Amino acid sequence: MKSFLAALALGTAMLAQAPAFAAGPVAAPVADTDLQKLVALMAPADAITRLAGKAFDAGMEQEVSTNAKLKAAYDADPALRAQVGGTLRDQFTGILVADLPALRTQLETILKAELTPSEIADTLTFFNSPTGQKVRAEVYETMGNTPGQSEQEMQQAAIASVMGKMTAEDYPALMAFAGSTASQKMGTVNPKISAASQAWAQKLVQANRPKMEALAVKLTADYLAKKKGAK
Template sequence: MNIVRPFLAAALLLGAAPAFAQSGVTPTATPARGAAQLVALLASDETITRLAGRMFDANLSKTELLPAETRTLFARDPALKQHVAGRTRSALTLIVGRELPSLRTQLSALFAEGMTAQEIAETLTFFNTPTGQKMVAQIYRGVGESGALDERQAEKAAMQALMSSLAPEDYGVMLSFGGTSAAQKLQALDPRIRAISRAWGQDVIARNEARLVHTVRQAVAEYPGKKP
């Protein structure tokens, strides 16, 4: 039973740091409200914006991905690269924060439709254990630090980060949850989680790419060290 994959979809689009210290969450009695709690736990503003920042930084360091003109400018003046990165990262953070509610709404509806209130409660309980928190944090960390844009590469990075962090006591907790109907439902929902997340990400890029390109060009034009 692979209980990791259902939580890779959103991370494949963006990563992040551990921001899941919400122990003490009390699951509600309805699937809809419990699903909203689950999505908020797994995709908080802080978590996803930090994930986006990590992936941005990781990909910025891959100079082969940059246009030739940009590579030349950055090589000529490393401080320009940091200036542009700071401006673009700030714009990206605002975009992600503005767009996240729509992703949460879609995922919450999916969990509410596909899982019972009890199964959602069991999932919340698992992800509030130290093992559950570690699992999600390491998945996001692995994806974010790898900067992988390909799903297979991102999944590999996430699994490597997770497996390297597990202690002997974690395996029993994961196996116990993996045998529940909640974990089985999550696995069954995985293709739909990925499809929703992928479509959301493509839509966000399509609607905001021009704005980010403008931000980069403006940052270059307004760079204090730019020669006349």
């Protein structure tokens, strides 16, 4: 499973393409609540839910395509696939979202160790700005549309997509943040965020795999029994 928090890496990687400008005034020290707000922007529950759902759909499609018996069963009865896949999808996304506070705690630890309070404030200000919101929305949209691609491929697609949506009004904020120390440090922070988020997701998948597989068997049996009883 790919790192859902690669979205942050994609967004700041795009900023790294811009030429450096002088950093703006140093912001006042910030409280931990600002750190939490920044992490919440990086790992929003709604975006994680959408990405998890699309990642599940892509994974299921791959599994079905490589399992002839399963493919034949689903081709013969599309409603069976919809029933099993839909329920498992909801379970899968629910598991990830329920454990999101644990991931956010890890990200807070990384950011607090790597960024100064003023750099946290600068990053939060940018991602809360109209331009920053556009960057975040476009990155998550691109990730959701390319769940089967490698992280490098997603990064290239996101950079192209974001830059294609930028207007003249966006460039002042874009360039100002690109020239800040916060943006420069994100080149080091991004791999740590990506690794932490990927490990978090993989751990959850492995821990819940037996339960998910058992649920798939039960859902299939229940569906077939109900279908047989209706005849």
